[in-house]
Amino acid sequence: MDILKLRNDFPVLRENKELAYLDNAAMALKPDCVINAVNNYYEHYGVNVHRGVYQLSYEATDMYEEARNTIASFINASFEEVVFTRGASQSLNLVASSYGLHNINPGDEVITTELEHHSSNMPWFNVCKVKGATLKYVPLDSEGRITVDAFKSVLSNKTKVVAITYVSNVMGYVTPIKEIIKLAHEVGAIVSLDGAQAVPHMNVDVKDLDCDFLSFSGHKLCGPTGIGVLYGKKELLDNMEPIEFGGDMADTVTKTSQTYKATPYKFEAGTPIIAGAIGLAEACKYLKNIGLDNIAKYEKSLRDKAVSLLKEIDGVTIYNPNAETGIIAFNIDGVHPHDAASVFDDHKVCIRAGHHCAQLITAWLNTIGTVRASFYFYNTEEDIKKFIEGVKAAKDFFSQF
Ligand SMILES: Cc1ncc(COP(=O)(O)O)c(C=O)c1O
Incomplete structure (x- = not known):
């Protein structure tokens, strides 16, 4: 898969070069075709x-x-x-x-x-x-x-x-x-x-x-x-x-x-x-x-890289470290998921926070909500870098209070 070529098919990505769009489980972006x-x-x-x-x-x-x-x-x-x-x-x-x-x-x-x-x-x-x-x-x-x-x-x-x-x-x-x-x-x-x-x-x-x-x-x-x-x-x-x-x-x-x-x-x-x-x-x-098998393999490789970097940050709880698809559910200890999401937004990282219309699993996890990053085939290692910077920034910002 030529990711950079594929990214060029998406007007939102062409117009927002800085954006790390990691809310794909909520909605995928639309290509020109x-x-x-x-x-x-x-x-x-x-x-x-x-x-x-x-x-x-x-x-x-x-x-x-x-x-x-x-x-x-x-x-x-x-x-x-x-x-x-x-x-x-x-x-x-x-x-x-x-x-x-x-x-x-x-x-x-x-x-x-x-x-x-x-x-x-x-x-x-x-x-x-x-x-x-x-x-x-x-x-x-x-x-x-x-x-x-x-x-x-x-x-x-x-x-x-x-x-x-x-x-x-x-x-x-x-x-x-x-x-x-x-x-x-x-x-x-x-x-x-x-x-x-x-x-x-x-x-x-x-x-x-x-x-x-x-x-x-x-x-x-x-x-x-x-x-x-x-x-x-x-x-x-x-x-x-x-x-x-x-x-x-x-x-x-x-x-x-x-x-x-x-x-x-x-x-x-x-x-x-x-x-x-x-x-x-x-x-x-x-x-x-593009090939659905290629998409599945690529998303998994991105999430595995992101999870291994996330694990290096103290004070982050990852709820699904071994999942086989491109979804990461986590929380920054002591930080409300919505507060974390707003710091991500400041860093041009789009992610989801809350119960994701799935209150039963949120209760099972014994939390009020989770932060969710979700990958698709047009995401890149650069997006992971921005995501990890966002986690660190959210953690640093809220550690003041
Ligand atoms: C697993 C799952 N089922 C059902 C839905 C509902 O989809 P829609 O809101 O498009 O009807 C969603 C949406 O997030 C979902 O993730």
């Missing part, structure tokens, strides 16, 4: 899809549906298994509200974990409350990881759904998901996988994983905001009820009955996120061209 694809749609089309009976609309429809094809092949899914949503949160909620509310019954069990983003576990908390089911948590090991043995300890014949993250947005751990999916299927449970932190950073193949649902957001993989994907196995989507009703998803509507289009359209009520889908497809092509 994605911005151009979105602009191209607005400049040269800007019309609705599916419903227009004229050439411009036919062409826009082709672009929109071709985007679905590209995204499907990015995760090795079929065209009709890719539902466009507003983002991972909406995808995860769709599974809970459609599959969950119709298939979970009193006495059933849903398994989740303390490593979940709120968008993954909260919808199932609600389903369990409404349906009289039990939400069970996989006990984490001493490092805060999900293990296969711990998963087995909560799995039973009562388990109907496993709502679980592929990569934790706080700890950066990769869940041993293939084994977990296999075990879940053995008891007849389905698995709703939160891929928001996985799909942008590693090869994800839904057929190989055999997951039932996979949710992710476009904006974390260099795509536009406001677009996300729900992958679902066709036989599951076929049997699920829509949760939003209206334009474009309807087949036949009379005063006494209504029928819906086939999946994925029955889940896409209203004017779709046309520019978002087109931009996301461009982002998928861009990442595929």
